[in-house]
Structures are given as structure tokens and as C-alpha cells.
Amino acid sequence: MRKLLVTGGAGFIGSNFVRYAIDHTDSAVTVLDKLTYAGNRRSLTDLPQNRMTFVQGDICNASLVHELVRGQDLVVHFAAESHNDNSLRDPSVFVATNLVGTYTLLEAVRRYGVRYHHISTDEVYGDLALDDPNRFTESSPYNPSSPYSATKAGSDHLVRAWVRSFGVAATLSNCSNNYGPYQHVEKFIPRQITNILDGGRPKLYGAGSNVRDWIHVDDHSAAVLLVTAEGKIGETYLIGADGERNNKQVVETILELLGKPHDAYDHVTDRAGHDLRYAIDSTKLRLELGWRPIFSDFTSGLAATIEWYQANEAWWRPQKAKTEANYARQGQ
Ligand code: NAD
Ligand code: TDX
Numbered sequence: 001m002r003k004l005l006v007t008g009g010a011g012f013i014g015s016n017f018v019r020y021a022i023d024h025t026d027s028a029v030t031v032l033d034k035l036t037y038a039g040n041r042r043s044l045t046d047l048p049q050n051r052m053t054f055v056q057g058d059i060c061n062a063s064l065v066h067e068l069v070r071g072q073d074l075v076v077h078f079a080a081e082s083h084n085d086n087s088l089r090d091p092s093v094f095v096a097t098n099l100v101g102t103y104t105l106l107e108a109v110r111r112y113g114v115r116y117h118h119i120s121t122d123e124v125y126g127d128l129a130l131d132d133p134n135r136f137t138e139s140s141p142y143n144p145s146s147p148y149s150a151t152k153a154g155s156d157h158l159v160r161a162w163v164r165s166f167g168v169a170a171t172l173s174n175c176s177n178n179y180g181p182y183q184h185v186e187k188f189i190p191r192q193i194t195n196i197l198d199g200g201r202p203k204l205y206g207a208g209s210n211v212r213d214w215i216h217v218d219d220h221s222a223a224v225l226l227v228t229a230e231g232k233i234g235e236t237y238l239i240g241a242d243g244e245r246n247n248k249q250v251v252e253t254i255l256e257l258l259g260k261p262h263d264a265y266d267h268v269t270d271r272a273g274h275d276l277r278y279a280i281d282s283t284k285l286r287l288e289l290g291w292r293p294i295f296s297d298f299t300s301g302l303a304a305t306i307e308w309y310q311a312n313e314a315w316w317r318p319q320k321a322k323t324e325a326n327y328a329r330q331g332q
Helices: 014-022 064-067 084-089 092-112 147-166 190-198 217-232 247-257 283-289 297-310 313-329
Strands: 001-009 028-033 052-055 076-077 116-123 170-175 203-206 211-212 236-238 243-248 266-268
Touching: 001 014, 001 211, 014 028, 014 217, 028 064, 076 092, 076 217, 084 147, 092 116, 092 147, 116 147, 116 217, 147 170, 170 217, 190 203, 190 247, 190 313, 203 247, 211 247, 217 236, 217 283, 236 283, 243 283, 247 297, 283 313, 297 313
Parallel strands: 001 028, 001 076, 028 052, 076 116, 116 170, 170 236, 203 266
Antiparallel strands: 211 243
């Protein structure tokens, strides 16, 4: 049985990954999560408690991190401050968690010789023009735009330096925009779904022409598990499911799935420095490791996600009013 430490396991992708890993492997999972505003213990309560240990704590706490890393077979590091809009309001916690937190974990896996997998984002590569025929690959130059993506880019560089300088056994993956259950209502898709469920309207930044490359969170989890099993030490794998759509198209699909008119949305203040387009070329992952996405139809994945938010109001309701009040202060 593999002993697995998952940081950020009470967040959106982390909790889906823990569920996926418990369903698809015999791993014994320890979750380390600070339970910030973005972490939710309820995202893990349906899991068999004999397969999972939950520890509330900060990845910047070196003594706690060393105690937990020691004796593990693998650390998968999801914990982060993850929201671009928040990083524009207060970057400080992004520097602490995304950079110092990653450094703290790297020192611990170095000390105890534990295998490490680093979860990162396509945003480290900056953005693409709408008509650029190229997509991001593992050799695209780093060019992050926001405080969030700059700290994620810095954390990737730390991992590569610890591999080369200290021989840490690490792999990295950079994924595109995830959607699915348990995503915080501050993020684009859950915000729009819950606005409509609440009798309100979707809020589109600017003209809505920005493009994101959507992937279902379970396809991300499957790719991460595969990289931890078969990826080459020191290598980076881009994860994407050919899911490019602009924000206006996504909002129109959500409105249609909920039986509302196509144009029942509002345009609001654009995000400062808003990246125009992300697009991933995942050829390396597909050819070298044989990964394929299962959720190839975005509309049916989105319909299932909408059903999840309809059935789980008790999960998202406590966050909704505060999140919308924060947005309203920014004219969003
Ligand atoms: P999230 O904000 O939903 O969850 C983050 C989790 O980390 C929360 O449970 C939070 O409590 C925890 N956390 C934050 N600071 C911590 C600290 N100092 N110590 C311990 N725990 C802490 O984020 P997410 O969307 O699930 O993203 C998870 C990871 O995936 C991040 O590294 C993010 O950069 C990356 N990523 C996300 C996406 C996406 O579309 N959401 C895409 C690519 C990569
Ligand atoms: O209300 C909104 N209206 C809107 O038009 C919100 C919240 C967002 N948007 C736009 C901004 C983006 O173009 O929708 C797009 C997606 O926004 P977010 O959900 O904030 O995601 P993004 O900024 O693309 O970053 C996400 O994907 C990459 C995750 O939050 C990151 O953690 C990940 O690294």
C-alpha cells in the first residue's frame, strides 16, 4: 500500500484527487490542509475514513511538514492560493503559500528522500493571441501575468532547482482550467451556475471573448496519478483536453442548460491584466504515457456539474453571499 500525502486536499482539485486516488488505488492518504476560505472539510466527509487521515495545518510550518512527510512514499502538492482576482487585491498570502510553502515541502522531501509531484498551471506561460495557431507545450517560455501565476511560476522553478541541485525525485504537471464538483463559488463556472440558481444573472468580465481550455477535474486526477506512477523524474507534463471555449460561449451554454434566455447575463468590469487565451498541447502526456480524457463532451460534463450544484446547495450556500459582496466592491 502506497502512503500518500496530499496538500490542499480539502480544496477543489485536491478533494477530487483524494476521492479519485481512494477509488482507483489502494493508497493510504494523509491530507494536509490549512482550511483557508477555499478549503472545506465537507468536501471529504463521504470518503472512507479508514483510508484517509486529515490534518489541519499550514504548508509553511516546517516542523509539521517534516513530521508528516517523513515515512511517506509520495507527496502530491496541490495547496495554493489559487484565485487570480484575489491575487490582485492582496498578493502577500500568494507569496507565502505558493513560494514559501513549496520551498518548505521541497526541503522536507529532500531530507527524507520522498518522491514529490508538483501541481501547477498553464498560466505560467502567459497568454496567447486568439488567432495564434500554436498552443502551450513543455518548452514554451515562462511569461506569467498575475501575482498568482508569477508565484506558481516561481514554485515550478524551485522544484526544478531542487531536482538538479539536490537530486530530489520530482515530477511536475501544468494543467488548464478545471471544472466539476466541489469548486469554490468564486470561480467562473460555479459563480455563474449559483448566480442563476439564486435568481441572479451571470457576470461576464469585459466582452467575454477570453478563451479558457476546460478539462474535467477527474481527467486531471487521472493524469496526475499516471504521472506519479509512470512519469520520468525531473520531467514536466502538460495536461489539457482540447476544451477551448470563450467565456461568453460557456455562459450561454450554462443559461441554455438551465432553461434561461441566451442573453440573460451582465457585462461587468474586466479583470486587470486579464489573460486573453490559454491553450494546451498535451501530446507528450498522450504519446509518452498513453493518457486520454474520458470527459470529451464539455456540454454533458457541464450539465453534470450543474446538477451537482443543484443537489448540493448546503455545500456552497455558506460561501455565496460573502463572495458576491467581495465582487460587488470591485464592480464585478
Ligand atoms: P483551491 O483554492 O480550491 O484549493 C486550495 C486548497 O489549499 C484549499 O483547501 C486551501 O485550504 C489549501 N491551502 C491554501 N493555503 C494553504 C496553506 N498555506 N497550507 C495548507 N493548505 C493551504 O484550489 P484548486 O483550484 O483546487 O487548485 C489546486 C491546485 O491546482 C493549485 O496548486 C492550483 O494552482 C492548481 N491548478 C488549478 C487549476 C484550476 O483550474 N482550478 C488549474 C491548474 C492548476
Ligand atoms: O465572474 C467571473 N466572470 C468572468 O468572466 C469570473 C469569476 C471569471 N470570469 C472570467 C475570467 C477568466 O477569463 O472567466 C475566466 C475564468 O476565470 P477563473 O475561474 O477565475 O479562472 P482563471 O483566472 O482562468 O484561473 C483558473 O485556471 C487556472 C484557476 O482559478 C487557476 O487556479 C488555474 O491556475
